[in-house]
Amino acid sequence: MHQHHVSFFGVLLVSYRALYRVWRPQTFSDLIGQEHVTQTLKNALSEGHFSHAYLFSGPRGTGKTSAAKIMAKAVNCLRGPAPEPCNDCEACSKITDASLMDVVEIDAASNRGVDEIRDLRDKVKYAPTEVRYKVYIVDxxxxxxAEAFNALLKTLEEPPEHVIFILATTEPHKLPSTIISRCQRFSFRRIAKNHMLARLHVICDAQGIEADDSALAAVVQAADGGMRDALSLLDQVLAFSKDRIDESAVLAVTGSVSRQVLGDLLESVVKRDAATALDRIGELLEEGLEAERLVQDLIHLCRDLLVMLAAPELEEVKNRMSMDERWTRLSEAGSVESFHSVLDTLIRTQQQMKWAAHPRILLEMAVVQLCQGDPSSASSEEVSSGEQPDLLRLKKRVQQLEERLAKWSGAAAPASAPSPQVSPPSPQERPSPPSAEPAPSPSLDRFLRQASAECLQRVRQQWPEVLSRVKEQKITVHAWLINGEPVAATENSVLVAFKNSIHRETTEKEANKSIIQQVMSRIFGSSQQLVTVMSSDWDRYKASSEISATTDDAFESRSESEEKADPVQRAVDWFGEEMIEVTD
Known part of the structure; x- marks a missing residue:
């Protein structure tokens, strides 16, 4: 099926065709793992609603070029257009053999210039000679x-009725958006491991190859979602071990290590046995294994153990891991958090190895770190206790807080009325530690003792001028300060209450507060300090304290004086003489 006999100088030579060429999909049903693409294309073909331009993007070996050729056969099949090509008619056979002139496959890597695309654009206008549609597959x-893309734009948007373009790429982000918008885009995905494994079993049975399940699983693991990579590796392993494939042959070809050896190494790490782990690493590296490959294999094994622990009912886990009790024991020896920590360390080590001159040292450092225990991971005692590490850390935190609180043994319960928080006018007046009896805030207490009605009245009379001068200095500071109201005053300080915490916090910023205090000092003729408080706190504190008549008298004297004073004089007092214009 896959051999050709060629006579050359009387000697019979046998040419071998690679498995991925022999087993290239010839129908949409053969294209495994891309059902979201194949079903859409089959529906469009059955209804006759296919487009003039397609873009197939995705990783290598996932079936992009194969799908393009199947599409070319489906639209040109003598029994079609049909959802599946017959692969028996003359058109299908010629397309399969790449001998049909109307289906042109172009390698854009070799024909990337504007001249080649102009030549293509000139030939597009000619009708097909043998089939219905001219199909251009640009790989x-x-x-x-950029010039070639520009030359292709108009033709790609409005090609003749008999032309279909199929563009394939592994890097769609490099395409101009003007190209992408003119195509129907289909994204091919990496093929799932179970689909690849089933396909490899079919191929081995058809080829008469004896293959262990573990060997094919190792091939799938190395292929990383690409079917062509898997078949190429299978070809290579066949050349190494002829008609019998086992896991050791695959590992020898790929340069990997068996999972049993990896299990021994990981078991030493879990047991915190650094000496055994380092000794085993030395043996593996001396046998020719690369440190980067060993880290990668450890990452894959830890990933499988983590999945097995977190989701034991997954089909992948049941097929690959649950058959061996060793993996069950190893996964149960750790926790999701501990395996997460191990994976994090190994992945960081793998990234650092790309730039390291001595990757072995990085590997040994990572193993020693894991054996000593990562601070972010759960310790073996925590895991064995059966409690979640987060809960244990929370318990330790609570215990530390309780020990701290024990030092304040004389502290009493907090007062029923919360003490308002005000900004201290000086560093010497900061709140003291809790005592047996709650004391009022020193700042407010000072205002209650030293504030006078005369000072408050003077401040309120000159407050509009303060606002005006602050506005001249910086209008944004005025916008915040205008929302405050002076509620108490002493000879050298003013208490301003705010209803909104944002206004208060912005006013309290050092730069803003400095401007306000400078203005108050100039207007009041003495050094002044600004103290702020929330209105709700001030009202609550007044209600819960036996306040002297200083502040209340200020309100009363203000109201009485305002009632007796001439309205014009009151306006002048409030806003300044330059701001008032009196008219009859």
């Missing part, structure tokens, strides 16, 4: 130059 289209 690795992201390699085209």
């Amino acid at each position: 690795e289209v992201h390699m085209l130059t």
